[in-house]
Amino acid sequence: MSDPNLITLTVNGRTYQLPEVPGEMLADLLRYRLKLTGTKVACGEAECGACTVILNGEPVLSCSFPAAKADGADILTIEGLSDLHKTPTADGQLIPLHPLQQSFIEYGAVQCGFCIPGQIMTSYALLERNPDPSEEDIKYALKDTLCRCAGYPSIIGAIKAAAFTLKTGQPLPHPPIDPSNHAGRVVGRIQPRPDAIAKVTGKAIYTDDIQFENMLHARVKRAGVPSGILRKLNIEKARKLPGVVAVLTAKDIPGEKNHGLVIPDWPIMVGIDEQIRTVGDALAIVAAETRQIASKALDLIEVEIEPLPVIDHPVKAIQDDAIRIHKNGNLLKHIKVRKGDVEEGFAQADVVLEHTYHTPMHDHAFMEPECSIARLTPEGRMEIYVGSQIPYSDRNQVARALGVPEEQVRIIGQLIGGGFGGKEDIAGQIHAALLARATGRPVKLLFDRQESLIVHPKRHATQIRVKVGAKKDGTLTAVETELFGDTGAYASLGEKVLTRATTHSSGPYEIPNVKADCYAMYTNNPPAGAFRGFGVMQSAFAIESMMDTLAEVLHMDPVELRKKNALKVGSITNTGQVLRESVGLMECIERVEAEMNRLSGGNPFIPKPVEGAPHRLRAWGFAVGYKNTGLGGGAPDKAGAEVELRRDGTFQVRSSSAELGQGLPTVLQLIAAEELNQNPRQIDVLLMDTDLTPDGGPTTASRQTFVTGNAVRHAARALRQLLTSELAERYDVPPQEIRFIEGLAQVNGKQVSLSHLAEQMLESGRQPLASYTYWAPATRPLGQGGDMHFAFSFAAQAAEVEVNTLTGEVNVLRLIIANDVGTAINPLGLRGQIEGGAIMGIGHALTENFIVEQGRVITDRLARYRMPSITLTPEIIPIVVEHPVTEGPFGAKGVGEIVLIPTIPAITNAIYHAVGVRFDRIPVDQEKILLTLKERSGNY
Amino acid sequence: MNIWQKYVIPHSIEEAIHFLTSAPGPARPIGGGTDLLLEIQQGHHPPVHTLVDVTRIPDLLRLEEVGAHLFIGAAVPVRVITESPLVRYHATAVAEACGLIGGPQVRNTATLGGNVAHALPAADGMISLFAFDTQVEIANDGGRRLQPIHTLFKGPGQSALDLSSEIIVGFYLPLRQSGQSSAFSRVMRPQGVALPILNMAVWMERDDRVIHDIHIAIGPSGPVPFRATRVEHELIGHPPDSISLQRAKEAIHQSIQFRSSAMRAGAAYRHHLSEVLLEEVIGKAWQRAFELEAV
Numbered sequence A: 001m002s003d004p005n006l007i008t009l010t011v012n013g014r015t016y017q018l019p020e021v022p023g024e025m026l027a028d029l030l031r032y033r034l035k036l037t038g039t040k041v042a043c044g045e046a047e048c049g050a051c052t053v054i055l056n057g058e059p060v061l062s063c064s065f066p067a068a069k070a071d072g073a074d075i076l077t078i079e080g081l082s083d084l085h086k087t088p089t090a091d092g093q094l095i096p097l098h099p100l101q102q103s104f105i106e107y108g109a110v111q112c113g114f115c116i117p118g119q120i121m122t123s124y125a126l127l128e129r130n131p132d133p134s135e136e137d138i139k140y141a142l143k144d145t146l147c148r149c150a151g152y153p154s155i156i157g158a159i160k161a162a163a164f165t166l167k168t169g170q171p172l173p174h175p176p177i178d179p180s181n182h183a184g185r186v187v188g189r190i191q192p193r194p195d196a197i198a199k200v201t202g203k204a205i206y207t208d209d210i211q212f213e214n215m216l217h218a219r220v221k222r223a224g225v226p227s228g229i230l231r232k233l234n235i236e237k238a239r240k241l242p243g244v245v246a247v248l249t250a251k252d253i254p255g256e257k258n259h260g261l262v263i264p265d266w267p268i269m270v271g272i273d274e275q276i277r278t279v280g281d282a283l284a285i286v287a288a289e290t291r292q293i294a295s296k297a298l299d300l301i302e303v304e305i306e307p308l309p310v311i312d313h314p315v316k317a318i319q320d321d322a323i324r325i326h327k328n329g330n331l332l333k334h335i336k337v338r339k340g341d342v343e344e345g346f347a348q349a350d351v352v353l354e355h356t357y358h359t360p361m362h363d364h365a366f367m368e369p370e371c372s373i374a375r376l377t378p379e380g381r382m383e384i385y386v387g388s389q390i391p392y393s394d395r396n397q398v399a400r401a402l403g404v405p406e407e408q409v410r411i412i413g414q415l416i417g418g419g420f421g422g423k424e425d426i427a428g429q430i431h432a433a434l435l436a437r438a439t440g441r442p443v444k445l446l447f448d449r450q451e452s453l454i455v456h457p458k459r460h461a462t463q464i465r466v467k468v469g470a471k472k473d474g475t476l477t478a479v480e481t482e483l484f485g486d487t488g489a490y491a492s493l494g495e496k497v498l499t500r501a502t503t504h505s506s507g508p509y510e511i512p513n514v515k516a517d518c519y520a521m522y523t524n525n526p527p528a529g530a531f532r533g534f535g536v537m538q539s540a541f542a543i544e545s546m547m548d549t550l551a552e553v554l555h556m557d558p559v560e561l562r563k564k565n566a567l568k569v570g571s572i573t574n575t576g577q578v579l580r581e582s583v584g585l586m587e588c589i590e591r592v593e594a595e596m597n598r599l600s601g602g603n604p605f606i607p608k609p610v611e612g613a614p615h616r617l618r619a620w621g622f623a624v625g626y627k628n629t630g631l632g633g634g635a636p637d638k639a640g641a642e643v644e645l646r647r648d649g650t651f652q653v654r655s656s657s658a659e660l661g662q663g664l665p666t667v668l669q670l671i672a673a674e675e676l677n678q679n680p681r682q683i684d685v686l687l688m689d690t691d692l693t694p695d696g697g698p699t700t701a702s703r704q705t706f707v708t709g710n711a712v713r714h715a716a717r718a719l720r721q722l723l724t725s726e727l728a729e730r731y732d733v734p735p736q737e738i739r740f741i742e743g744l745a746q747v748n749g750k751q752v753s754l755s756h757l758a759e760q761m762l763e764s765g766r767q768p769l770a771s772y773t774y775w776a777p778a779t780r781p782l783g784q785g786g787d788m789h790f791a792f793s794f795a796a797q798a799a800e801v802e803v804n805t806l807t808g809e810v811n812v813l814r815l816i817i818a819n820d821v822g823t824a825i826n827p828l829g830l831r832g833q834i835e836g837g838a839i840m841g842i843g844h845a846l847t848e849n850f851i852v853e854q855g856r857v858i859t860d861r862l863a864r865y866r867m868p869s870i871t872l873t874p875e876i877i878p879i880v881v882e883h884p885v886t887e888g889p890f891g892a893k894g895v896g897e898i899v900l901i902p903t904i905p906a907i908t909n910a911i912y913h914a915v916g917v918r919f920d921r922i923p924v925d926q927e928k929i930l931l932t933l934k935e936r937s938g939n940y
Numbered sequence B: 001m002n003i004w005q006k007y008v009i010p011h012s013i014e015e016a017i018h019f020l021t022s023a024p025g026p027a028r029p030i031g032g033g034t035d036l037l038l039e040i041q042q043g044h045h046p047p048v049h050t051l052v053d054v055t056r057i058p059d060l061l062r063l064e065e066v067g068a069h070l071f072i073g074a075a076v077p078v079r080v081i082t083e084s085p086l087v088r089y090h091a092t093a094v095a096e097a098c099g100l101i102g103g104p105q106v107r108n109t110a111t112l113g114g115n116v117a118h119a120l121p122a123a124d125g126m127i128s129l130f131a132f133d134t135q136v137e138i139a140n141d142g143g144r145r146l147q148p149i150h151t152l153f154k155g156p157g158q159s160a161l162d163l164s165s166e167i168i169v170g171f172y173l174p175l176r177q178s179g180q181s182s183a184f185s186r187v188m189r190p191q192g193v194a195l196p197i198l199n200m201a202v203w204m205e206r207d208d209r210v211i212h213d214i215h216i217a218i219g220p221s222g223p224v225p226f227r228a229t230r231v232e233h234e235l236i237g238h239p240p241d242s243i244s245l246q247r248a249k250e251a252i253h254q255s256i257q258f259r260s261s262a263m264r265a266g267a268a269y270r271h272h273l274s275e276v277l278l279e280e281v282i283g284k285a286w287q288r289a290f291e292l293e294a295v
């Protein structure tokens, strides 16, 4: 360093000299000082690779690389990559993207996009050293570059394709993905995401990438203890710290003191003499000139908490002498399902089995930590920039806390770097708004990974007792389940999640007698809420483990047992719903079975040693699952959408529905393009802005393709009719003579450009715009019989595992996955959902365990909460089953959640078949496998 | 609240020692920072005023043969160590261990000096060095000295070095002679912290049909790392057949008290794995000693 206080570095070919800032990491310098926000920070603890940049030719983690250490270095970031190389096309053109960027787009490796810059930079470094990497090489190189959307197979395919193009100069080979069997002109065909280019070039803007002038940085003082009464809170020292602009506490909240999606039971901040219910409870909020100052201020806040006993388990919460976590007690809800008479059913059974299963909390571990920016407009309205799954609910909750009408708040939804259910509740939206209101300045509130892990609601931990009765031939006569669900300190969506857990707890089977009871309990653990699978993941693990045990006791093939009882058209579910159509379960089972038999060469459930390594045993496991589409249970389920023809002749589709990476924009684009007979590129999709887009409802329960998809379809159809009648009148031709083709209308053989049409309509004061509110078919509440849900997705899966009997280590080798999705509207997006769901399932089975001890979070870093890395990627064999739903858009139903559900029991069942060790809790513990095997062989 | 106040990049050992000893507040050497920065950030390390970056000191970046020794500079990134033909030949176990640390990005910055100075009882690079008669070169304002590696540890995470005034310059490992070889392996758990449940390194001299000499290091086997001399004793002078391996395994169980750690593994599991790893590393090293010319 020539001048000790200056850092000189070259980034993407440009040289900068910048003053050194103590404590600054390279990622911060790049992002906040050079505004190169393509480099992402997801963990800040050297675990995830999102922040990877190339420094002097080698990949490094910029989040943990001191900026001062980069003095003199030559750095390449995602923004500089496309300057290095372009991608040739088949017709001799050049796409202005590096082949890796283009292949990530074409192979569907881009989902939420947050990890993608890191993936691409790491892959770039790999290809620089090794132009022809094998799958093993790729897994070794990307080992610590995590993707929670987990399109790892697509990432591997994309890297190989780019390597081919770089080596040969030929165009990228096509990805091996088939269109839907019910493909239309565009619907059901391969279509890259509209936002993919921005995501592979680093230009995609997520909330933390936004900086406003004069913006303050906020941090939250958290309770840090799980249970107690807040006795004293002294903020004076913090307030006096230079650079601190505001410190607020509960008494500074002008409106309602609580928030909550269903029940407002979650304090925005805990006030003096009020109860602390979980470690993440907010006590005070700080806004300061820098994040460092805000953090320092937190340490200066003096807190006195009178401790209370900690209730750390739902079974403890239900005891009569347990302290009350909420005024009305600790029972959030007792949920009941009744069909027939189970006692009679068990009496008829030849075999009755009973066992209790446990599942832990899971964290969504979306790659993008929560971030909100609040800003007052000159007119005094509050604008919130945030990646949220339910923008209209945010608006409502922020307005209530501020004590202003909803119209005074605008949620401007940003790209979401993964959600999976974890961005439905309020995170920092209200706190940022309170501070913006108090200071009159824009305020950014960014969670670090630790805060994210402690604060947002988790997947419910459950304890599930299952009792089944069956005839000798396998016919189920009765199933009784009892569930305890840990909803933590606050309700969030707990009641709804656990209702799904309960109604799905006897599996996708037709059973004459069913009794299910679920106790949704408050505890002092972090709250639990929505998470992909929505309670059904937990109950599927229990019932599908039990079904395997039952097959063994009955000496039956586990697949046969499932076939014998599988739901089909005409079946009555345990809530009394008659399934009238679209029940593809049997086809899923049969096709997975056939593929499993083919791959295993018969006897898939018999362990087979690996040749040359007899201590490694392989076997298959099988499981099925189902999952409702849509809110159901009598909740009105609707979505609004608008479609507009713009002056330039392109269309815009608008809905407030959220894109978390699952591919909704493509789905809506394809649906509108199909209806309007346009090229999808002519259709722009605008989402998640409460001023500009109509309410699409929550993005949850795999409902958006169905509900918002239908709204868009109807709106597009209405717009087409509007345009048709406009043309019919103008040109005086019958409407049936009018056709739309790309960018044009054909009127009686004459071509009229759509931009011209738009102009004409606007001039004569008519809006070329149609909106539609779609109401999904009515459903009925639990307990009333009839249709509790308007559609279900079905799935079957088989997993092949290898167990190392010397160490207990488990590896998933292959997964056969069949899903009945109605119609595969967006096959590329569907592939991403399948891969991502399956790998999340592997994570839940093998690596993920959110550990809370006495209410304190042990797994408060990504280094401890392990999500699956690319090294765990098995071969995935997807089978798309399409039993269309009449009411669905082009026959489609939900897909986002179903994939994950059977994966976990398929794996644990496979482990049982391989080594005879049955898991009644997850994640699988390799130590238990080993010790059980040793005990059994008697040499320990 | 800042992780550091001052970050300095000296270009010589003397300059580095000077920075350490003259800093106005607590000072520490920093290699890749893959342990240190996270520990400070997460509040597991007392605050540091000055970080003295040792990765641009030429002496610490050397990786070469020096007389009868292989010298590995303390600041050589572990990726370079893994890929170095010299290390792969002379100290295969060290190359293997370094290749298992973190992912490629971490390996581009992590150093062996940091791995040893951090003093965790199961650090992979450190355990691999233990299997060799590694001499560590240390510098302070009194000059430089050599110390055997086992003298560098005080307790888990506690180095016997005075990190406010001393730095590790590098490691001297004896060059590989005919009949000699080494191997490293570990078992991980897919959940929780990225440290092995158990790792093991072995250095061996093979005398045609028997093990002439052997060094074994196992981590974590106590608050500070040590050589499993009683296990070695059972193997010296014997072929690695099932009888002597069985005796060696029993010696492990008798002489080492593995601990149960809540998030990683129970003692019984560790004892079992020690048998599995022992067979694996001895098997590999035995083969390699034979294939000397081929490597």
Ligand SMILES: Cc1cc2nc3c(=O)[nH]c(=O)nc-3n(C[C@H](O)[C@H](O)[C@H](O)COP(=O)(O)OP(=O)(O)OC[C@H]3O[C@@H](n4cnc5c(N)ncnc54)[C@H](O)[C@@H]3O)c2cc1C
Pocket: A045, A046, A047, A144, B028, B029, B030, B031, B032, B033, B034, B035, B036, B037, B054, B074, B075, B078, B100, B101, B102, B103, B106, B109, B110, B111, B112, B113, B114, B115, B116, B117, B118, B122, B123, B124, B125, B163, B166, B167, B168, B169, B194, B195
């Ligand atoms: C994601 C991840 C995965 C990891 N996986 C593994 C793993 O599998 N196995 C494993 O063993 N470790 C692992 N680690 C830990 C770490 O990477 C290694 O211990 C690494 O070798 C430390 O080297 P460093 O240069 O980064 O040390 P630093 O963090 O720079 O320093 C560590 C300590 O050593 C001191 N120090 C550094 N250099 C010197 C020197 N030359 N002289 C004196 N003192 C010095 C520092 O003051 C500090 O006290 C992992 C870390 C991360 C982040």
Ligand code: FES
Pocket: A040, A041, A042, A043, A044, A045, A046, A047, A048, A049, A050, A051, A052, A061, A062, A063, A064
């Ligand atoms: S953000 Fe740097 S590794 Fe996760």
Ligand code: FES
Pocket: A109, A110, A111, A112, A113, A114, A115, A116, A146, A147, A148, A149, A150, A151, A367, A417, A418, A661
């Ligand atoms: S695309 Fe990788 S985390 Fe979403």
